[in-house]
Structure formats: structure tokens, C-alpha cells
Amino acid sequence: MISQIFILSSKGDHLIYKDFRGEVGKDAVTVFYEKVTALTGDQPPVVMSHKELHFVHIRQGGLYWVVTTTADSSPFTLVEFLNRLTTLIKDYCGSLSEKSVRMNFALIYELLDEVVDNGYIQTTSTDILKNFIQTEAVTSKPFSLFDLSNVGLFGAETQQSKVAPSAAAARPIMSSRGDQGGKSEIFVDVVERMSVVIGSNGVLMKVDVEGQIRVKCYMPSCLEMRIGLNEEFSIGKSQLRGYGAAVRVDECSFHQAVKLDEFDQHRILKVCPSQGEHVVMQYLLSDELPSAPPFRLFPTIERDNGGRLLMYLKLRCDLPPKRADREPCVSVCSRSPSLSQELSSPDQKAELRAETRAVHWDIPRFPGGAQLSALFKLEVPGLSSASMMEVGPVGLSFELPKYTCTGLQIRFLRLTPVQAGSSQRWVRYVTHSDSYTIRI
């Protein structure tokens, strides 16, 4: 049971406030903001209580999304609901930011009115909501065709990117008809998050790949979509299919609307996508990777005569040569107050950030197969053998477009009934580093 929902900016400005049950005063907002800003770094913020009132909140897009409740409700439901609410608002407003929430407050009030009644969640499905929502979204800049200029049609083997620019999917699902925004498009994204720990001897100590197939649909009506995965796709350890390189995951779960009657035979998922973004399939691969991890680091740490710590890092990208990484960033923890550096190319940058006590090494472009190196000289007061222990671990953050580390691919995407020429289908792949740690 939800008493109130409110959205606050990170500075505490009231953006949206809706009271569903009239049990609690409006001062709850102030109480919440005081409590959340008073927390120390290690205190869990998710659930906070003030007298009989409980605050459950999440942070998304730099905003606080808060639910208050007086009854002891299920935390799973509340957190999941808030997460769903943010995706819903993102679908309707195009993006999730303080600006878009401010501009679309009328739309958000309308949504909240339909989604929750008397504190009970009524529906979060865009199929039902589209009959009720009348307000149109306001976007900060009109959607322009020029954004799409470097996009080839799906399936066309052009040298250019086969991937739609990320801005293309960041527009509201409802736009006025006749405008070019009303174009019917469907995006299928395969998004993988890697969390990897590599030991100091180069051995993979932990690998987890969490993947999702997300469908973002802008079509007003679509009867059925068939998504064909690799034929070799297998779940679990025992079952191996096909002759090619097996694509294996450990666990796999599907959205409840997915029909799986052709999945066992042909690895085809059948969905009737509703408007907006939905996760169709989630999978998990742990403990082994089909190919080498994308980055290897060869660190050497020495002390020089002048009492400085020399850190020589050699970073190799083990992706196929055509792939490139989008702006990876390496960060090494250290407590040193000053730094001098030698990098292998002038467009790279390295700096010592005091707030994270780490050296950040930004690399604008890192093609597959390449090797980069950097030499950092750290001034450590009172250098001792123990200071060597304090350096590290190294964390990498990166985003690999057009790459999935499990090897999952989408063979085809078919819509029935076949839509008129205007419909476009996009398939995009991306791998994020959730946490890519290399111990020294």
C-alpha cells in the first residue's frame, strides 16, 4: 500500500508530489530529504523510517524516487514498482532527467493517476495505459532525422555502423501523428554486463556475465514478433547443440509474455511487444567465458632511487581487430599525493583524483589487438615495502558496442503481420563493464 509518491531532485527540489491516501502530511517530503542527506556513506539508504512512516526510495537519473507507506509492505514489490515507474516515465518522456521530469510534470501526474489508485498499483502496462494517457510529452529538442544519417538499414552490409545511434531510442513512445516522430520502429538490444576479477598472475578468478534482451517498441500495434537466437544457444552445462562454437549460458529466464513453443527446436522467441521498453529475456553466465577476456593488464611496480613508486602498466585489448572500445577508463587506487606520467600517445589523459584517491587514465580510442602502455611515477611519503601493497586494484570501465561476450547473436527479427515499408527494425549489441577488476 502506497501513501505517497514523490520525486525530488538531488538538491531537494520538489518535482512531483502525489498523495494517494491522505494519511500523511506533506512535510514527509522534508523529513525524507533531511534523513537521506544525513546518512553517512555506509548506512543503507533504501528503507528509512520516521515514526510510523516508512520511506522506500531508489535513485535513478540523479533523482530521488520515493514511496512512503504506513503498512509493512513487501520491499521487493515497492522497489520493483519504483524501477518500473522510472522505465515507464522514461518511455513516455523520452529520457530520465531533472529537466525532462520538470517539463513533463502534467504527463507524469496523469500517469501516476492511472498507475496507482488509493495506494494500490493498478497497472504498469503500456498496452492498457495508452488508452488513458492524453497528454503529449515535451522533449527538449525535437527529434531530427539528421541523428539517423549514419545509420544503414537493418541487414544492409554497409561499412558504416549497423547500429542506430543511442539517441534514436531516447524519444517518447507517444508523439503526435504525422510527425516524423510517429515512425514505427522497433529496437532489440542485447546488453551484457561483465563483472570480472583477474588475479595478479593473470588467472581469471571470477567471471559473471549478466545479459538482457530488451525490446523497445514504438509501434502502435504489432501482433507478433519472432526473435531468432543462435541455433547453438544452450542453457546449462550438459546440453550442447550444433557444431559451431557453442553459445552457452547457465541460467535463463523469460518475460511472462514470451511464448516459447519454438524455443526448444529452433531457438525462436515469440513476443507481442507492447509499446515502451521491456526486458524479454535475462540470462547469466558464470565462471567461464567462451573467448579471452577483452582486456589484459601487465603491471610492474618498482621503487626507484628517489623514493618514488614507479608503476608501469601495459594494457592489451584482446578483441578482434575491427572492434573498438568506446572511451575506456582505467583507474588505479593509490594514496599518493602527486603524480607524474608518461603515456604512449598524446590524446590520452591521466590525472590523480583526490576524492577517489585514484589515478584515472582515460583512453579515447582503443582498437582491438592494440597495446598501450603508461608509466606513472608516484610520490609516496615514507615509502616502505608495505606501500607496494596499497597500490591497486586496477579497475577498468568500458563499453563495447557491437560485441557480446557470450557470443549471443540475433539471427533474425520478423514481424507479423508484415508492416508497411515504414517500419524499421534495429538490433544493437553492447557490453558494459559492471566491475572489471585486475589485482596487482
Next chain:
Amino acid sequence: MPYLGGEETVKELRRALSNPHVQGDPLRHRSTVLRVIRVMSQGVDVAGLFSEMVKACATTDVVQKKLVYVFLCSYASLNPELSLLVINTLRKDCQDPNPMVRSLALRNMTNLRLPSLVEYVQQPLTAGLRDRAACVRRVAVLGWAKLHSLQPHADIDAAVVNELYSMLRDNDPVVMVNCLRALEEILKEEGGVAVNKAIAHHLLNRLKECDVWGQCEVLGVLQRYRPHSEEELFDILSLLDPYLLSPSVPVMAATLGLFLSLCCRGLPAVSLAALRRAQAPLLAACGSASPEMKFTALCHVQLLLRSLPGLMGEHYKRFFCGYAEPAYIKQRKMQVLVELVNDDNVGFVLDELKGYCTDVSPDTAQAAISAIGRIGRSYSDQCLEILTGLLGLKQEHITSVVVQTMRDLVWVCPQCSESVCEALEGCEDTLQDSQGRQALLWLLGVHGDRVSSAPYVLEAFVEQVRSEMAAGVKTELLTATMRVFLCRPAETQDTLGRLLHYCIEEEADMNVRDQALLYYRLLHCGIEETRSVLQGRRSDPSLGVLIGRPAEPVSQWARSFNTLEPLRQCNAGAESAPQAAPYHLALDPEPTPGSGGGQLGLSLSPALSPQQFEHLWLGGPQCPHGEPGKGLQAALQRSHIQTMAFTPPHTLPWRVYLYTHTRWGGPAPRGPTLVLGELLYTGGRGLRVTAKQRPRDDEAMKGFLQVLSGALHTSSTGSC
């Protein structure tokens, strides 16, 4: 945030709203209304525009209508008379051919929250229940719940309740779920919806039609249903089984909650099997992209581990911390990791934790070091090696936590003291904070005979005692110096003299001075007296090496599963954890029964006089219960059970009379029960417990017996 110039804005908006040109142009009218709402959500008081907005309500533009309703619902309670004007428009809208307009009108009619409007609302609500559009019925059903909360003391209309019960069979699943919700609220006094067999089976059959939110709601209501036969119970369980593996975490959690409430009493084996089955989705939730969901799942994993210690042991890598995770998740993951340690993975886990000890965030580093200390209770050698290595870093915050952890470890595992004493040499220079120094002083005091430099370290402390700010450090210093004096008098005598002199003559803190005086007079009584007072135990005798935690029964925590409770408890735990008390009041791995996690609490007030007790004992009805176990009454007081009288030990038959009051935690308030008890030990193996209570409450009795047997077990392990 209210901003300046609010009044000007309101004036201008009023002018615009009453301008006939604006009213004539739908688009301009709408955008003016929009501006009002925008100003309102910025925190400006726009209540003055009420009458203008009421007029703006009469429009055919649905978007404008919705906006006006947002305004009206916020300010209606301030203007009850003017709100009467709205009701006509709303009632007219309830006749609109468009179902969307009908549902909108009905919803906002009930959202105005004005008791004076109730009589106007009832008729459209009754009509709404029979509307052909599902969306109107959804709103109408909840409308009755809103009406009830407006007048909570009014009589409940039996016809409406019957209608709502019959609408549980509505075709639309949301209407069905809303009926459940409305009935729960209207019949709250009677304990909510009466879930009989027919309703329960109907709900179970319709479960798959509902969306995830509806499923959670239905599963929650079903928790109150008690199947009539075991066969029926197993039918229900097998029907629900697929939902345990649902990809939606809320549904999985609600299903597991239902499993636990159905089986945790009679069938503990089934509930354990359900927990095992649900571990995969729960693990998946622990790796969710949303940190809040991760945290919720982690807290529930901790609950599961209380009954199934070592579950998920092979998945320990899933609980390794990510590079950029927030600190509160890292700490929670480490707490789980400590529970998962076994012979196979201890090396890997320790290796990983060692990596966190040098984390840039001091909180995370400290949590990692404490986690290593916890593991050290079972695997002391490996952990001590890591802890000793960390001392070499000579970092203030690390050394402080390491010394505190070592102190805790030595108290539980006396066999570690040798290596701890070796490691202590030389770390006093790095310690800055009072917690760390107190821990060091305690260790020096208790193990002063083995640390060769102990008197000299103490001497250095005594020399700086004038600049010492923390009273805790001073009292610890006094005790430590006294203790070292007892085992190494020649080296310490001078230091002790100076310290006592300073504390008695110059110290401003009353506590410290009194303690110094106490020690001074104690020394006058002779060295043997002093020794017998000061040299107590060096370790906790009741705890040996811990081999895993004993499994708690599921019923201990089943009630708090899938509530905010586990997440809140973590809150409290995090606050008290960093300030560990030097004398280890919280060392028990289990919370003390009764005062700890269980639902049933006991209390000593109001106190009973012996006469009252006798009177009550002779008067109450008896309910005898047999209870195995033997032991003393020492732990009873700690569990809030007062012993009234007992026979001297070693006489047979041995009797204890006791009493307590039960008090219930949790959402359902219940009156306290007085429980009187007699323990009878006639020799041989059993201990007979006779208990009486008033008023009668079987569950309270069960809880009382649980607490009592827990207390008896503690005392018997303590004394044997």
C-alpha cells in the same frame, strides 16, 4: 521550494483564468491551467484560485479536466463549500458515454476526501459497480474503500460488502484484485476478507490472469487461508510451485512468503525445500542492475541463511563486491560472504576480502577487516596471518580496526593469543583514535605477561595522560596498568604510582577518579585480594571454536520475510556495529531469545508480589507441558523471566516458580498475557514445566515455552 513573487504570480494567473478570451480559446485555457499546476508543484500556495479552477473544470477537453482535478484534489479540504460546485460537473461526467471520462470523474469524486460529499458520491459509486466498462468498475470498487476511510466509524453497508464479495468473480482480473483490496480495508475490524475454501480456490485458479502486482496482492491475502487437509495443502503447493521460479522477484518473494506461512508450522521440511528452490531467483536478484533491488535481495538472503547455514556456499563468488558498488551493498555482501565460508572456499574468500582491506573508503576497509575477524573464529591461522600483514601498512584507520578485531578474536579463540601478542609490538605509534587505543590497552592488560614491551608501552601512555581527551581510554589505561602490575610488578610499579597519583589528584572526570580511588583502596587490601578481583577470565569460556552457526527454525523469521523488517534491522545493525563495546556484551552469535528477533517479547512489568503469585497460581487453569532439558535458572532473568522462588540447589525434587508477561511485536496488536510457570526436576533426564496463563493464548504459550527452553539450554551449556 517556495520562491519569491508567489503572490504576484497568483494574481496574474487569476486574471488570465477569468479573461473571457482565454476561456474561449481551448488551447490558451489549457496552457493557463497547466501553468497553475506547474506553480503548484513548485510549492507556491495557489489555493486562492480555487473558484476559478472550479469553473475551468466544466470543459470537454479531457487533458484540461485531468489537470483541474489534480488541483482540486489538493485543495478541496481547504474549501469544502466551493467543492460542492464541482460535484455537479462530476456527477454529469459519470453519465458520459466515454468510459474514460466516467472512470476519471468517479475516481476524483472519491479523491476529494470530503466527508460532506459522501451522500452525493454513493449513488454514482453504486452505479459504477455495475458499469459495463472494466475501468469504471475498477475505480468504483476502490471508491468504496475510500468512502469507508472517510468515515471509519460509520456502519458498514452489508449490501455493498455482499456486492464486493460477488464481484470477486468479475471477468476483469484487476477488478477482482481491487475487490480484495477494498474488502480488506472495509472489513479491517473483522480481520479482513474471509478467505474460505471456495474463495481461496477461485483466487488460485485466477492467479495466472493477473499481472505481477495483482499476483503479489492475491498471494498476500492467501497467507491467511488454512487448508483443511494435508491433501489440499499439497495441491495448493504444487499449483504454486512454478511461481517460486517466477522471473519477477516480487512474485517469487510473495510465493515464498505464502509457502512459509502455509508450512512453517507443520511441515518444516517442505519450507526448507521451498527455500532451496527459491535460491536461484534470489541469487539472480542479488545481481540485479538496480542497487536497491540488490540490497533488498541480500537482506533476504541473510534471512534464509539463518535457517540454512551454508546454503549458496558454492555460489560465493556471486557475493564478491563490484568495483563501483555503493558502500552499503559492499558491506552487506561481506556479511553474507562470512556466512558462506567453508573448507573449500575459505582461501578464495579471504583472498578477496584481503583486497577490500585497502579500499579507499575507510568504511569498506573496516567492514572487510571485521569480516576477516569473524571468519577467524573458525579459521584463525589464515586470518591472523592477513591481519598481521595489514598492521605492516601502518595506516591509522586500518591498524585501529585490526587491533579491535584481534581483541574480539582473542576473547573468543584463546588459542590465537600467542600470535596476537607477537603482532602487537610496535603498533601503538600508528593508533590515533580512542577505540583502537582502548582495544590495544585491553590486550596489553590481559596478556601483559606475554608482550615483552607491555610495561614500556603503558609508561608511554601514562606520560601522555594529561593530553588524553577520551575518558574511556583513561579507565582502560588504569585497568591495564593494574593488571600488568600484578604480573610484572617490578617494571610497572613506578608507572602505576604516577598514574594513580595523577588520576586521584588532578583528573577532572569523576568516573576515572572514582575508579582510580577504588584501585588504590583495593591495593591497600593486599595483593591477593587485588588479584582475585582483577584477574578474571581471559576468554569467553562458553564459546569454543565455532563450526558454523546452528540452524534456526524457519518459524523464527518467517513472519518478517518479505516485509520491510529485514531491511530496517540492517539499518540498526549498521549503526551499532562500529562501536563495539570493549567487554563484549554482544558476543553471542545468536541474539538472546526473547529480547532478540522473535515475535514474542517478554517483560517483567508489572511486577508481582509473592502473595499475588500464590493467589494466581492456585486460581488459574492448568496446561501442563513436558519439556526436555536440565539446568539452572541463571539465564532466565536475561530472557525477561522473573524467578519468584526456588529450592536450594542439589535438593530433590528441585522446583522453580517463575512468571512473565508476553508482549507481541508485529502488526497485529494483542493484549499482553500473564504466564506463570513451575519447573520441577525430580532427578533423571526430564525437567517438567507446568505453566498457567491468563487470558488464554495458545500462541503466546508456545512462544513462551520456546524462550524458556532456549534460556534453559543456554544456562545448561554455560554450566556444564
